[in-house]
Amino acid sequence: MNRILSLHIPALLLLALVIGCKKDNYEKPSSTLSGKVVYEKDAIGLRSNGVQLELWQKGFELFTKIPVYVAQDGTFSASLFDGAYKLVRLPGNGPWVNNTDSIDVTVSGNTVIDVPVQPYFVVRNAAISKAGSTALTATFSIGKVSDGRALESVTLFVGKTSIVDAVNNLGSVAVNGADITDITVPVTINMNIPGSLTGQSFFYARVSIKTAGVAEQIYSQPVKIE
The missing domain is CATH 2.60.40.2060 (Immunoglobulin-like)
Structure with missing residues (x-):
C-alpha cells in the first residue's frame, strides 16, 4: 500500500505543477476603460475612493462584479479584456439621485467614457x-x-x-x-x-x-x- 501511494506522489506533484503553470500563463488584461463621473460634462468632486461603480460581463463561467473606485477628481480607470460590459451606478453610493439604469460599454483597446449623474x-x-x-x-x-x-x-x-x-x-x-x-x-x-x-x-x-x-x-x- 505504501509503495502504491509513493508511486502516485510524483504524478500528483507533476499535475499540480502543470496546473500552476497554466494559471501563471493566463493572459492578463491589456485594455483600459477610463473616464469620469460628470454632471453637465463637468467632473464631480468626491471623497477619494468613497464612490464605487460596478462592471459586469456576461459569457463567462464566473459572472461576478468588477469594482471600479472613483478618485476624488471624479475620474476612474480599470484594466480589462476587450468585450461588452454593463456599467452600474450603485444605489445610495454617491451624492446624487439614484439611477439603476446600466450603461452598455464596449471595451476595445483604450476606451474612454463619461458616466452622467444628477446631483442634488x-x-x-x-x-x-x-x-x-x-x-x-x-x-x-x-x-x-x-x-x-x-x-x-x-x-x-x-x-x-x-x-x-x-x-x-x-x-x-x-x-x-x-x-x-x-x-x-x-x-x-x-x-x-x-x-x-x-x-x-x-x-x-x-x-x-x-x-x-x-x-x-x-x-x-x-x-x-x-
Whole structure:
C-alpha cells in the first residue's frame, strides 16, 4: 500500500505543477476603460475612493462584479479584456439621485467614457485663500439641481496633502444648512488655520455640500494654499 501511494506522489506533484503553470500563463488584461463621473460634462468632486461603480460581463463561467473606485477628481480607470460590459451606478453610493439604469460599454483597446449623474446640489465658483497668516476664507455658490432632499450642511476642509475630504483632513469648519436661508447668495466660511498646518509651506483645502439623508458629499476640487 505504501509503495502504491509513493508511486502516485510524483504524478500528483507533476499535475499540480502543470496546473500552476497554466494559471501563471493566463493572459492578463491589456485594455483600459477610463473616464469620469460628470454632471453637465463637468467632473464631480468626491471623497477619494468613497464612490464605487460596478462592471459586469456576461459569457463567462464566473459572472461576478468588477469594482471600479472613483478618485476624488471624479475620474476612474480599470484594466480589462476587450468585450461588452454593463456599467452600474450603485444605489445610495454617491451624492446624487439614484439611477439603476446600466450603461452598455464596449471595451476595445483604450476606451474612454463619461458616466452622467444628477446631483442634488453642486459647488460652483469656489474660491479659497488665506486671510492674513493664520486664517482661511472660502467663498462659493450652491447650485440646487434636484428636488426631494434638503441641504444639511456645507464644510471647509484642510489637509497636508491634496487628498482632503471628510475622512482625510486636519481640520474643518461646517455651516448648518438651516443657517443658510438663501442658497442663491454665495456662502462664506472662515477658518483659523490649524496649528498642525501653520508651519507648512503649503497645504490643501476644499469645500463640500452634504445633502440630508445622503452619505457621500459633493466637493470642489482641492486648492493648494501657499
